[in-house]
Each structure stands twice: as structure tokens, then as C-alpha cells.
Amino acid sequence: MTRALLLALVMIFVTCGPAAASRSLLVGTTTTTQDTGLLDAIGADFTRHTGLRARFVVAGSGQTLQTAGRGDVDVVLVHSPSDELAFIGDGNGIDRRLVMHDDFIVLGPASDPARIRGLAAVPAFRALAASAAPFVSRGDGSGTNVKELALWKAAGVDPKGKAWYAESAAGQLATLQLAAQRRAYVFADRGTWLANQKLLLDLAVLVDGGPELLNVYHVIRVSPMKFPKVDDAGAKAFADYLTGADGQRFIATFGVDRFGVPLFTPDAGKNEADLR
Amino acid sequence: MEFLGQGLAEAIHRLVTLDADVVEALSASLVVSGTATALSVAIGVPAGTALGLARFRGRGLVLTLVNTGLGLPPVVVGLFVAIFLWRSGPLGDLNLYCTRQAMVIAQLILGAPTVLGLTAIAVQSVDPMLRLQLRALGATPTQALWLFAREARLPILTAAMAGFGAVISEIGASLMVGCNVKGDTRILTTAITLETGKGEFGTAIALGIILLALVFAVNAATTWAQQRSRA
Structure with a gap:
């Protein structure tokens, strides 16, 4: 038994040797x-x-x-x-x-029921809250999530717990896909959107630009x-x-x-x- | 739906051209899970044989613990192994976080109970008279253990295959302790998650097909061994 354990440890370090050699x-x-x-x-x-x-x-x-x-x-x-x-x-x-x-962007269904297209970020968030259109948040304390919450705050809205406000607690692409599925609005970084546009045909970029979205x-x-x-x-x-x-x-x-x-x-x- | 078609087409292309990313993930999977299985067998077969033969107080409890080990949630194992291996953890000085060694350790914890438990059952089902005969013939305990294991070798092979099957398709623990490093700790399952997250369904499907083929091969071999042992 002891011999088996020793052998086990030796094998772990021998078979995977090269990776351990360079400090990670x-x-x-x-x-x-x-x-x-x-x-x-x-x-x-x-x-x-x-x-x-x-x-x-x-x-x-x-x-x-x-x-x-x-x-x-x-x-x-x-x-x-x-x-x-x-x-x-x-x-x-x-x-x-x-x-x-x-930069960050606000995406949503092309039909834009909350009429935020072309607005600046803060007025757009205010309009989203007023229309109570569905919105999907990362809800995971990520940089994107922190930025989104700061914009709600600037808009004077506390979205947590509202029926129209969902938290995915998932990565950026998964959150975008969820929003596309639900025809909801979503806040995202442009890079993830650009890299995955072909998956997200139901979403359109409605709000972008402006220093607060850097x-x-x-x-x-x-x-x-x-x-x-x-x-x-x-x-x-x-x-x-x-x-x-x-x-x-x-x-x-x-x-x-x-x-x-x-x-x-x-x-x-x-x-x-x-x-x- | 069109993604499924495109994905399959791309998958076939990547398989036929032996795409580097796909081959890397496959070989990493085989090395890590193969090592973990070999270690699970090295520990699980002797321990399982001993457990199958021994009669002691609390044996039922030990068997129950081993059987609980069969259902260990990979993410929980991953979490505990990660906490131990973080630099701030008790084993931080080993610098094993985000390495293949860390994945082997996690998969060993997941695989060993499977091998141990199934071996114990296999050994138990060997004719108890054999034991008496061996003792009468003057076999030392080590010799007896070896002969018992030999008698039960096909079920033990099954146990090893089951151990491999358990770790090769595991993701939670491997992702948490291995960090999915490209060309190193990126194995089939973690690569599938990553590629799906990036929207690269073709690659993800190609990797999925390979993983399915591997699991199928393992199960086919297991079934074959079981049928032979019955004959």
C-alpha cells in the first residue's frame, strides 16, 4: 500500500514532468x-x-x-x-x-420597444427602467457588471429585484445569448459582440459612444x-x-x-x- | 439549426486534417486521464482487494464511504484541491496550481474510489473456498492477495475502465485546478466549454465527437471484458 502510494506520487511528477519544470x-x-x-x-x-x-x-x-x-x-x-x-x-x-x-455597448431587439436607439448611456438606462422592457445583467461582479450597475446608479434606478431585470451569473457570450433568446436588452463589451455577431443576429447595437462607455x-x-x-x-x-x-x-x-x-x-x- | 450543419462539416474537416488544437486537447486528455487511471488502479486494486477480503468492525462504514466516493461531485473535489494548491493554500509552495499534475491529483481523487469499490465487489464474489485452499497450501498474505486479484482480473479490468470513463469525461475539477491552459492543461472537456463560450461550435462539435468516440471505445472494451468473464 505504501509502495503503491509512493509509486503514485513518483508517477504524477514523472509523467507530467515538462510542465512542472518551468515555473508557472x-x-x-x-x-x-x-x-x-x-x-x-x-x-x-x-x-x-x-x-x-x-x-x-x-x-x-x-x-x-x-x-x-x-x-x-x-x-x-x-x-x-x-x-x-x-x-x-x-x-x-x-x-x-x-x-x-x-467600449461598452447596449444591445437589444432591433424593434427597440424601449426606444433607446441613439440615446446617450444614462438617458437610455432611464428609458429602459421606465419601459420595464426585459434586461439581462451579468450579475457576477465582473468589470462589465460593475460598469452596468454604475450606469443604473447614474440613472437613478435600482434594478435589483425588479421583474424585468434578470441576472445570468454567466460569462459575457452566454449572457448575450440569453438576451437574444429572451429578446431582452443587455450591456456588453464591444469585443465580445464583434467576435460573436453571427450568433447574435437577434440583437442590434442601440447605444454606443461617449466617454462613460469606455x-x-x-x-x-x-x-x-x-x-x-x-x-x-x-x-x-x-x-x-x-x-x-x-x-x-x-x-x-x-x-x-x-x-x-x-x-x-x-x-x-x-x-x-x-x-x- | 444551421449551426449544427456547419458545425458538423467543420468538425469533419478538423478531424480529417488532424487540426492542431484538436490533437493537443486529445493528447492532453489521454495523458492526464491515463495517468490518473493508472494511479487509481495502483492504489485502488490493492486496497480494494484487501477491503474485499478483510473482515473487521466498521467494514460496512468503509464500504459506504467508498461508495460515496463513487458519487463525489467533481466541482467540489476541484474546489478543495484548488484551495490546497493555491499559493495561499497549504501546498502552495509546490506551485502545482494550473498544471497537469494538479489535474491528475483531482482526477485521482475522483477515479480511485470507483476502482477501489468495484475491485472490492469483484474480489468478494470470488469463491470463498479459494481462500481456505490458499491458506491450507501455505500462501503468505501477499501471495494470497495477488492470487485473488488474478482470479478476479477481468472484473478488475472493468473497474479500471470504469475509472477511466469517470475521469475522461469529467470537467468541473479539471477546469478549476488546471485553468484550461492552451497546449498544456486544455483537455477535451474544458476545450469544448471554451470553444462554446467563444462561439466556435465547429471546433466544439469536433472535440465532442472525439470524446464520444473515446467513451464509446472504453465502454465497448468494458462490455467485452464483462461478457468474457461471465463465459
Whole structure:
């Protein structure tokens, strides 16, 4: 029995050897980067340029920052500015750098029963609440969800618990599909929409543009002072790659071959205020 | 509906051209689940044989626990293994989170009870007279254990197949502890979830067909072994 257990442990480490040999760089990131297909592509490009391998731990931005706040990942790529500032304020992260942006959009049935087409974001949310048209929210504390809730707040509406307001507690594409199925309105990032339009023919983009709909991604290193076990050299290499010439060039062209337009705009070195 | 047709067409194309993503996921699945099954057998067969033969107080409780293990929810196993392997967890220094080793550990926890339980049942059903004969002939306990296992080898093969079948189609635990890293911890099931999430139904269907074929092959072999053992 003891021999079997020993053999078991030896086998685990031998059969899977190569993966264990290189220390794993863990990157906490969000479902939107996965659902757009950016993660796999940029992960491969990162390996090509640095020889390092990034392992992505994917969850909503809120959950990702919680994981990072325990020191369980080395670096995060997220899009929830208020949560990010709190994360740094708590001493969990350092070296927050602007990486890229796309924008948020409001989608709904083309017939637009709530008549929000062409409105700015806040008036559109007010009109949605007034019409009580069905709306599907992520409801998962993701960056998209946090932004959506901030817009409801700005519109002076508390949608939680309303009959027309549903929470999917799912990733971005699943939420869009649910909205399409229910002929509901939905708040999403443009990247996921562009990458999956052919699945979502029942949804039309009704509201877009305007500074309050910017979706900004930052990379933040998890503090090596607070969490000595993190791979800070790897984290720095990842942040340097993303904000350096190679990563920025990759972001600028990602999606052009498949969707005709880039999904994200590279922003490294810019001032966040200048994006508005 | 048109997606189903397109998906199938793309699936066939990807299978015929041995698409790199598909082959990667298949080989990762085979390595991880194959290792987990081998380990489940290494632990489950001796332990199951011993449990099948031994008579002690609390044996019923142990059997009940093993049978509970047969129904362990993968996500719960994944959660506990992940908590142990996170850097902030008790085994964090091993740096196993998001690796194949972590997936093997999780799948081992899921697969071992299956092998153990089925082995115990198989050994129990061997003629009890054999035991007396062995003792009369002066076999040491280890020799007796080995001979019993030999006698029950086809049902034990079935147990191993069942263990493999349980882990190859598992997703919850593998996703939580392996992180679905492309070209490494991305196995058939986690790749299907990811591709569906990205709207790549063709790839998802291709992967699904391979997984179904694998499970079918395993079950065919199991059925064959069962029929032979009965004959």
C-alpha cells in the first residue's frame, strides 16, 4: 500500500514532468478577454517573444482581483477601474499600467420597444427602467457588471429585484445569448459582440459612444512585498510585453483578419484621461 | 439549426486534417486521464482487494464511504484541491496550481474510489473456498492477495475502465485546478466549454465527437471484458 502510494506520487511528477519544470506564471484575467479569443492568441505571442509561458486564470474582474488579493496569481489584466484602485489602495498591487480599451455597448431587439436607439448611456438606462422592457445583467461582479450597475446608479434606478431585470451569473457570450433568446436588452463589451455577431443576429447595437462607455484594461503586478511567493520577474515580463512594442502591435491588429476591424485599441503610455 | 450543419462539416474537416488544437486537447486528455487511471488502479486494486477480503468492525462504514466516493461531485473535489494548491493554500509552495499534475491529483481523487469499490465487489464474489485452499497450501498474505486479484482480473479490468470513463469525461475539477491552459492543461472537456463560450461550435462539435468516440471505445472494451468473464 505504501509502495503503491509512493509509486503514485513518483508517477504524477514523472509523467507530467515538462510542465512542472518551468515555473508557472499565473495571470488573473477576465471572461471578456477569453470570449473574444484574445487570450490564447496573445498568450502564444507572449511565449514567442519572451520564452515564458503564461497560465491564465479566468473569472470576472471582481473575483480575479479577490484571487490576486490572496497572492494566488502573479499579475492581473482587468477592466474594473474602481475595483483596481481599491486593490492597489489595499496594498495588494503595484505598477498599474494602461494596456488597451474597447467600449461598452447596449444591445437589444432591433424593434427597440424601449426606444433607446441613439440615446446617450444614462438617458437610455432611464428609458429602459421606465419601459420595464426585459434586461439581462451579468450579475457576477465582473468589470462589465460593475460598469452596468454604475450606469443604473447614474440613472437613478435600482434594478435589483425588479421583474424585468434578470441576472445570468454567466460569462459575457452566454449572457448575450440569453438576451437574444429572451429578446431582452443587455450591456456588453464591444469585443465580445464583434467576435460573436453571427450568433447574435437577434440583437442590434442601440447605444454606443461617449466617454462613460469606455472599457479600459489595465495590467497590475501583484505586490511582491505583501506576497513574497509571487513570481514578480514573470509578472514584470508580462506587463512589459503587454505595454511594450510587441504586445501593443499585437493588440492593434488582433481581430482584423476575422472581423475586419481590430477588437481593441492599444493605449500603453497614454494618460487615461486623454481617452475621453 | 444551421449551426449544427456547419458545425458538423467543420468538425469533419478538423478531424480529417488532424487540426492542431484538436490533437493537443486529445493528447492532453489521454495523458492526464491515463495517468490518473493508472494511479487509481495502483492504489485502488490493492486496497480494494484487501477491503474485499478483510473482515473487521466498521467494514460496512468503509464500504459506504467508498461508495460515496463513487458519487463525489467533481466541482467540489476541484474546489478543495484548488484551495490546497493555491499559493495561499497549504501546498502552495509546490506551485502545482494550473498544471497537469494538479489535474491528475483531482482526477485521482475522483477515479480511485470507483476502482477501489468495484475491485472490492469483484474480489468478494470470488469463491470463498479459494481462500481456505490458499491458506491450507501455505500462501503468505501477499501471495494470497495477488492470487485473488488474478482470479478476479477481468472484473478488475472493468473497474479500471470504469475509472477511466469517470475521469475522461469529467470537467468541473479539471477546469478549476488546471485553468484550461492552451497546449498544456486544455483537455477535451474544458476545450469544448471554451470553444462554446467563444462561439466556435465547429471546433466544439469536433472535440465532442472525439470524446464520444473515446467513451464509446472504453465502454465497448468494458462490455467485452464483462461478457468474457461471465463465459
